[in-house]
Amino acid sequence: MANGGPVEHGYPHLETVRAAITALYKRLSYDTIHTFSASVLPADVAFCDTDDLHLGTQRVARELVRHYRLPDARMIVGFREMTHAANVELAAGPEYFVELNDRFRTHRRDIGAALAHEIMHVYLHRLDLSFPGTRENEILTDTAATYLGAGWLLLDAYREDAASSQKLGYLTPEEFGYVLAKRALVFGEDPSVWFTSPQAYEAYTQGMVRARRDEQQPPLTAAGWAGRRRYARDRRHAQDRAGTPHPEVPYSFTPDGHGPLRVSFPCPTCHQRIRVPVKGRVRARCGLCRTVLECDT
Secondary structure, three states, X not given: OEEXXXXXXXOOOHHHHHHHHHHHHHHHHHHHHHHHOOOOOHHHOOOOOOOOHHHHHHHHHHHHHHHOOOOOOEEXXXXXXXXXXXXXXXXXXOEEEEEEEHHHHOOHHHHHHHHHHHHHHHHHHHHOOXXXXXXXXXXXXXXXXXXXXXXXXXXXXXXXXXXXXXXXXXXXXXXHHHHHHHHHHHHOXXXXXXXXXXXXXXXXXXXXXXXXXXXXXXXXXXXXXXXXXXXXXXXXXXXXXXXXXXXXXXXEEEOOOOOOOEEEXXXXXXXXXXXXXXXXEEEEEOOOOOOEEEEEO
């Protein structure tokens, strides 16, 4: 939890975020992902200063348990002094103990954000889905919470001005915005209307630009002129066996025995790699997220 200190910006964890989205589709399936088409609504997790602290916290926790479809999970929430925003004790259940930082006693509007992250830990624990390493696993948790409809609360908890700053979660604001944008493009949702933080809105718009860029990479037909030109050059070199594409481009070419050259590239929705023959206009369908892609290979 950044509290008054510097807030990291940019996309330093982007590859892990993309791997987390792929892992969600693989573990949950397309059908289950689409049961989360509706996000948590602001009214369902609203918390005003006149609410009883403990009763209000339990109400918000129950709403997030319901959203994550954890019907037999009971959250017991307490407060104590700690460095991090919150902590959850992962056990067999059905009771889980969540501790929130004492600062949330007076910053109640952000209790939903902290619980969205901690209860997602419970959800992933029950799925037996994790990444190796603490930081990678926390990035998975932030990404899953956001992609499944509760993480907009974490981005809205980001506030920064000349005198102070606050950010929850392990993703940067722009990375939260990126995952929210990926979700918005799949479900046709506009989370920007829920933001109370102007900095969160700006991070979301930047994340949308980055997410749109995923849809404009060759060999997709939406790629721009410069990308198409570089792709044609790399394809020519691959056909002549004169070199390999630059490591920064998302695609790669491989021979297919005595058949046509093939190109591999990430699906712009779930980032699962797709492999198609190099033979001009091709329509490809991602087997993981079912996105239909128009390609010019």
